[in-house]
Amino acid sequence: MLPFLKIMVRNLLQGPSTDPFPFAPAKTPARFRGAAVHDSEKCILCGICRHVCAAGAIQLRAAEDGSGMQFMLWHNSCVYCGMCAHYCPTGALTMSDNWHLSHLGEDKYTFSEDSFVPFGECAQCGARIQPRPNVIVEKLGGRAPDQFLLCPKCKRESLVKHASDTNLSQFREKQ
Amino acid sequence: MLKLIQKLVPRSPWIYRLNAGSCNGCDVEMATTALIPRYDVERIGCKYCGSPRHADLVLISGPLNLRVREKVLRVFNEIPHPKVTIGVGACPASGGCFREGYSLEEPVDQYIPLDVIVPGCPPRPQAIIEGVVKALDVWRKRLEEDTCCRF
Numbered sequence: 056m057l058p059f060l061k062i063m064v065r066n067l068l069q070g071p072s073t074d075p076f077p078f079a080p081a082k083t084p085a086r087f088r089g090a091a092v093h094d095s096e097k098c099i100l101c102g103i104c105r106h107v108c109a110a111g112a113i114q115l116r117a118a119e120d121g122s123g124m125q126f127m128l129w130h131n132s133c134v135y136c137g138m139c140a141h142y143c144p145t146g147a148l149t150m151s152d153n154w155h156l157s158h159l160g161e162d163k164y165t166f167s168e169d170s171f172v173p174f175g176e177c178a179q180c181g182a183r184i185q186p187r188p189n190v191i192v193e194k195l196g197g198r199a200p201d202q203f204l205l206c207p208k209c210k211r212e213s214l215v216k217h218a219s220d221t222n223l224s225q226f227r228e229k230q
Numbered sequence: 231m232l233k234l235i236q237k238l239v240p241r242s243p244w245i246y247r248l249n250a251g252s253c254n255g256c257d258v259e260m261a262t263t264a265l266i267p268r269y270d271v272e273r274i275g276c277k278y279c280g281s282p283r284h285a286d287l288v289l290i291s292g293p294l295n296l297r298v299r300e301k302v303l304r305v306f307n308e309i310p311h312p313k314v315t316i317g318v319g320a321c322p323a324s325g326g327c328f329r330e331g332y333s334l335e336e337p338v339d340q341y342i343p344l345d346v347i348v349p350g351c352p353p354r355p356q357a358i359i360e361g362v363v364k365a366l367d368v369w370r371k372r373l374e375e376d377t378c379c380r381f
Contacts, residue, residue: 072268076360077356110320110327111330131320132329133349135350135351156348157346157349157361158364159347160315160339160343160344166347166349
């Protein structure tokens with residue numbers, strides 16, 4: 056009898072255990088994986104997100120004028136595994152805690168995370184290269200920031216020039 | 231009299247669950263939505279029913295694979311108009327992780343028109359409740375305009 060009274064008093068004090076949603080906002084756990092969010096400022100178009108996507112929800116489409124790539128993530132195909140956010144080298148893809156994703160059937164073909172990522176430019180000749188946002192320059196191009204911003208051709212030339220210059224100066228020192 | 235019924239009926243929708251070859255993840259979430267007091271879809275007047283002939287809202291899970299397609303369509307056609315279809319999970323909307331599989335014929339839309347889509351793999355119970363609330367609006371509109379789900 057006593058344990059029952061204890062439970063009864065506790066339940067009376069606690070109130071209902073029902074989550075008040077949809078009449079009040081629902082609690083979302085801190086690490087809940089909701090819709091993926093893409094930040095085009097940080098994207099380097101490496102394509103690892105498309106490669107690891109289990110459901111094939113991510114598409115990278117080349118723009119018609121060749122100025123960049125269209126990043127598309129279809130929330131209806133996504134299985135919210137978070138692999139893309141885990142493998143993204145620059146943190147451009149993150150899983151938000153937004154789970155308010157229900158939508159009408161007619162919006163099916165417009166319901167996607169859609170962003171345009173322009174290509175980068177070689178600092179020397181202006182040729183098209185992969186984008187070089189600051190996040191990746193800080194991470195990978197810290198040792199030689201000048202060379203990191205060049206296209207492969209200009210980089211090769213600058214390396215050869217650097218090597219020949221040092222060789223020449225060493226040769227002169229010997230003489 | 232009919233007007234009064236039309237006004238009252240969206241306050242107690244009866245839900246029918248239709249498993250179209252689902253992996254059972256979404257079915258568990260739908261059962262959770264109805265049966266666990268924490269989520270309790272019956273607060274908005276919903277009731278799960280066993281017979282398709284009594285249903286108003288249809289919750290569909292699964293990518294509608296070839297093996298169950300005929301059976302699912304037979305049951306779906308028994309549900310009286312105006313029915314509102316809710317696709318629960320990624321599968322009915324796109325095929326989910328089974329997309330482009332040998333046993334599917336996509337999209338599901340060519341057999342069953344989806345009115346509301348709740349993406350997720352599986353979706354949260356609260357997300358399903360949100361979808362049901364959206365479906366109620368669709369249903370109210372259908373009753374006013376006197377249309378059915380066939381387009």
